[in-house]
Amino acid sequence: MSDLPSETFSVIQKLDGYSGVSEGPTVVDASEYLTDGMLPISKPGRGQVLIKLRMASVNPSDLHFIKGEYGQPREKGMAAGFEGCGDVVAAGDGAEHLLGQRVAFVTTGAWSEYCVTMALMCIPLHPSVKDEDGAAQIVNPLTAVGMVDIAEKNGDCFVISAAASQLGKLMLGLAKDKGLKTICLVRRVNVAPALKELGATVVLDVTSKDFEKQFSAASREHKPRVFLDAVTDSISEKVFTLMPNRSRWVSYGKLNPELFPMTQMGQLIFQSKVIEGFWLTPWMQANSAEMPHFAKEVQTRFADGTWKTDVTTYLPLRDVVSRLAKATRVKDGKIMITP
Ligand SMILES: NC(=O)c1ccc[n+]([C@@H]2O[C@H](COP(=O)([O-])OP(=O)(O)OC[C@H]3O[C@@H](n4cnc5c(N)ncnc54)[C@H](OP(=O)(O)O)[C@@H]3O)[C@@H](O)[C@H]2O)c1
Structure with missing residues (x-):
C-alpha cells in the first residue's frame, strides 16, 4: 500500500x-x-x-x-x-x-x-x-442467466417487458440458444428489427391501439407461462391476466413508478397463477455453488462476441x-x- x-x-x-x-x-x-x-x-x-x-x-x-x-x-x-x-x-x-x-x-x-x-x-x-x-x-448477465433459467423450467415460451433494455437483449440471446420462444414488449416500435435479429419470436409495441388484441393472439399461439417484467405497471397487469392458466409473473424491476389496481386477483385462486419477485442478490446466495459455472458461461459469451x-x-x-x-x-x- x-x-x-x-x-x-x-x-x-x-x-x-x-x-x-x-x-x-x-x-x-x-x-x-x-x-x-x-x-x-x-x-x-x-x-x-x-x-x-x-x-x-x-x-x-x-x-x-x-x-x-x-x-x-x-x-x-x-x-x-x-x-x-x-x-x-x-x-x-x-x-x-x-x-x-x-x-x-x-x-x-x-x-x-x-x-x-x-x-x-x-x-x-x-x-x-x-x-x-x-x-x-455481473449485474445484468447473471440476472439474465437466473431469469432465463426460471423461464426454461416453465415451458418453451416467455414474455419479456422492456425487451430492448441491455438485460432484455442478453436474455434474448440466451433464449435463442436454448430454443425458447419470446414475446417481447417494447414501447418504441423502431427497436423491433434489432430484437428480431437477436432471436425474438414476436415483438409488440405496448403503446399501439390494439396491443391487447395482438398480445392475446400471440399468447394463444405460443402459450407463454412466465412473464419476466422490468416495468411492473397497469399494462403488465393486463398482460398477466391475458396469459394462460398457471402463468408466473416475475417482477424484477419497477421502471414505471405508476401505482395500479390489481383487477383480476381471482386468477391467482382459480387459474393457479402466481406473482413473485426476483432479486439477483438472494438468487446468487441461494445458488452460490453454481456461481463459478455461471460466471464462466457469462465470460465466454462476452469473450466470443455472443454478448456485447x-x-x-x-x-x-x-x-x-x-x-x-x-x-x-x-x-x-x-x-x-x-x-
Ligand atoms: N432484480 C434484479 O436483480 C435486477 C438485476 C438487473 C437489472 N434489473 C432491472 O432490469 C431492468 C433493465 O435494466 P437494464 O440495465 O437492462 O436497463 P437499460 O438498458 O437502461 O434499459 C432500460 C429499458 O427500460 C425501458 N423503460 C424505461 N422506463 C420505462 C417505462 N416507464 N415503461 C416501459 N419501458 C421503460 C427503456 O425503454 P426506452 O428505450 O424506450 O426508453 C429501456 O429499454 C431495470 O429495471 C433494472 O432495475 C433487475
Whole structure:
C-alpha cells in the first residue's frame, strides 16, 4: 500500500436511508443526490481487495439507489455505484491470488478511482474481454442467466417487458440458444428489427391501439407461462391476466413508478397463477455453488462476441454530478464512468 495514494476522488452520496417514495430511475438533477470529492482509501481487510477503477457502469439499480428507493439504504458520505471493472492493486489476507489481476467486480462505491470489495465479489477477466464488457459483466448477465433459467423450467415460451433494455437483449440471446420462444414488449416500435435479429419470436409495441388484441393472439399461439417484467405497471397487469392458466409473473424491476389496481386477483385462486419477485442478490446466495459455472458461461459469451455491451456515453468521474442526468436520456446502451 505504501506507493498508493491515501485518498481517492469519488462520486459521493449526499443522502441517507430510504426516500419513502418510488419515483423510478429517472434523474433530473444528479446534484440533488450526489456530490464529489476526496475520500480516504481504506486498507483491504481479510478476504478483501483494493481496486483501481478502469470503468464503472450505470445501471437502473444505481439510480434507484441514489434516490433512496432500492433494496438497501443509502449511506451519506460514502461513494455511489455498484459495478465496475478494474485492477487489483492491494489485497488483504486470503485474497493475494487476485493481486495484479484485471477483474469485474460489484461493491457499494464503484464510482471512485479506488474502491474496496470482497475477493468473492470479483471475477478475473480474460484478456479478450473488453473493459466495457467487464464493467457490465455481473449485474445484468447473471440476472439474465437466473431469469432465463426460471423461464426454461416453465415451458418453451416467455414474455419479456422492456425487451430492448441491455438485460432484455442478453436474455434474448440466451433464449435463442436454448430454443425458447419470446414475446417481447417494447414501447418504441423502431427497436423491433434489432430484437428480431437477436432471436425474438414476436415483438409488440405496448403503446399501439390494439396491443391487447395482438398480445392475446400471440399468447394463444405460443402459450407463454412466465412473464419476466422490468416495468411492473397497469399494462403488465393486463398482460398477466391475458396469459394462460398457471402463468408466473416475475417482477424484477419497477421502471414505471405508476401505482395500479390489481383487477383480476381471482386468477391467482382459480387459474393457479402466481406473482413473485426476483432479486439477483438472494438468487446468487441461494445458488452460490453454481456461481463459478455461471460466471464462466457469462465470460465466454462476452469473450466470443455472443454478448456485447452497448455504450452510449463515456462519462469521466469528475463530470458525473453535472452530466449524469443528461446522459441517462440517451437510449439503447450503458453509460460508462471512467476515472
Ligand atoms: N432484480 C434484479 O436483480 C435486477 C438485476 C438487473 C437489472 N434489473 C432491472 O432490469 C431492468 C433493465 O435494466 P437494464 O440495465 O437492462 O436497463 P437499460 O438498458 O437502461 O434499459 C432500460 C429499458 O427500460 C425501458 N423503460 C424505461 N422506463 C420505462 C417505462 N416507464 N415503461 C416501459 N419501458 C421503460 C427503456 O425503454 P426506452 O428505450 O424506450 O426508453 C429501456 O429499454 C431495470 O429495471 C433494472 O432495475 C433487475
